[in-house]
Amino acid sequence: MFFGFNDEEKMLRRSVRDMFKNKNTSEHVRAFMKEQTIPPGLHKLLADQGLLGIIDLNGSQDGKGMVNAILVAQEAGRFLLTYPLLESMVGLAALKTCSKQEEVASEIESGEKVLTVAWTSVDAKARRSENGYVIDGTLREVPFAKDADVILANVRILGMGQTPNEEETLVLIDPKNPNLVIRDANSMDLTYPLYEVSLLNYPLNESAVVNRMGMGAGHQLMEQMLKIGALLLSAEIVGCAERTLYDTVEYTKQRKQFGKLIGSFQALKHMAADMYLKVESGKSAIEYAAWAVDTDNEDADLAISIAKSYTSSNGVQVCGDAIQMHGGIGYTWENDMHLFFKRARRSAAVLGDSYYHRENIAKVAIDGIEGKREVGSKKPIVVEV
């Protein structure tokens, strides 16, 4: 029984934190917000540190790498990393399940190519053409598409299954192809731009298919990606929230009003304590979920929904409270608090919002509780947890 991190995990956290502290500073983030282009060298740096391919869905006896992945994702949130690291981690994990895609996977992992994921598809469908298949439709929620070399997308290949779900197939899209248009979707979060990709007669070669066409394979893999993606986003939210908490506490130790440090006022202390409670609870939730995923615990899906719903509601609250505790300065564009707030807001909204994940929880907690007891029964309740 040990709920904590071993020395290796702590070392990983430390080295990633130090790296982002130097290479992804507030100035870098601000520059990115203007140019919307991944700073040169950043993805080589991430690749050299071995962070991109940190998840292995097939796993080994040491798990799937989720505990490491949440530590990295937290640091990405803490420093507003302007790179689709989450998509790289999750996308690479998916690509590595397919032996045909070894080459592109290694190009991504080594930093030669930037990978992103199209998280939703608006009716993107592939149909047969003379030379194979063509895709029409729109992919939404594609972070950093403008800078990507490969987009991993989930499209339906018509006729490749009995149901729309079964037809779903993971494919690699080339953003440089002339048969697609990339449009900035104007996300509120300028540190993590979202794009929309419209495909018209986009030629799909069979070599771009991950694993196999349809027959439920794509759907299953995408579901898995969405789940671990939701967990990593929860970790990013926790990273944002923790950073704003400690920056805010630091600020209250320097700012004076009424001749006193504002941190000595109980009203602010109690706000900070509430923020701490939410941050620590979020941490416990993602850590437990990562362990559950790593060990194939039957609790894993539930734990992910707990983590995502809790952090989506409470992480955003913490970042908002950080603005409040900073007072007027916190409401200015120059202050970084709003960047964390917006990043947390965006993260809370995607890959299942609080509502979605609470409904998942309800299916277990309300519809499927074990040991339900008739009111009026004299038998003690026995609940398996």
Place this chain on the structure above:
Amino acid sequence: MDLSFNEKQEEYRQHAREWLINNIPEGWGTPEFEWPDDEVERGRILRDWDRKLYEGGFAGIAWPKEYGGQGLTHVEDIIFNEEAGKLNAPGGINVLGKLLLGPTLLLFGTEDQKQRFLPPLLRGDEVWCQGFSEPNAGSDLAAIQTRAELVDDKWVINGQKVWTSFAHHADWCFVLARTDQELPPHKGITFFLVPMDSEGITVRPLVQINGNRDFNEVFFDHVSIPKENVVGGVNNGWKVAMGTLGFERGTLALGRQVRFQNEFNTMVKISESLKKNGESISENSYYRQKMAELFAEIRILRYHGLKTISQLLNEGKLGPEASLQKLFWSTMHVNMGKLGLEILGEEGPYIGKESVGRGVLQEIDFGSRGETIYAGTTQIQKNIIAERVLGMPR
């Protein structure tokens, strides 16, 4: 990260569970269980349970064998508490003795004190109560005014304690009293062991908002006790009192969590039986969302509990971060009470035997209001977190 128990620990769990199933009287801990109205009779039932626990080998699980304990570790203690929680087994009547006095004596007591007091405590022969809070010293515990003076080789105690749980059943009381008026508040306090049948002690019951009468006012009028009934040295009582607060409580974390889980399941059951706008409450999106949110927090409480235990096992002590746990569960329980009453809707006012759920949700609503106050109020916990964990200025 390894959140599992090993095979031997799982065997202990099985053993504990079997014993509990065979020994808990039917219906105990469920809302249908009927308590006798007579307070003496209630005390007897609880004391019998303490005796049963002792005979079954489940008292003082992590205490040394030489003092009547089982000589096992905190892990077994935690496992037993979790299993007891699942079955809603009561805590017994000697909660304060087991949680606070025992560990205090083990850490600060003399050999004579350990041998004299620990075995009868575990056997259920001597029940303890805690004489800390006073009318003018609640959150500000160091402001106590009860005083003890050494007169002819005896300590003579004068003053008043309040919110003293189980004082009306207790044989002994551990008391904080001021022994030096000149020293700063924290430094002039001594920790005493006082027999409750001493001349000059008056116990007056206080009734709580849920109608229970667990606690009391206790008056000390020239109560004389032997000189050696001091723990940890004269004027060292603050250190002694603080030394064990929160220590053993860590082992209760999982037990409490499963009790909340049981309550949640009862709430679900009630929500299924009630309808609003023609649909069962458990099918209504608003209530599903609220219940799911609560369920998530109950689970997170478990994660916090596992972390606390892990800290206890690996570092041997708990830091100020433990305040988080108290803040989290007590606040969550208040929210559970609120949600319960929301689910009951117009059934909310009725708490009798014929009412929906027999008043069990109302009991959460009322009972939880005490939990955000005792053992350090929510506001004190937040101060501790802000000052000692986050380092905000005093």
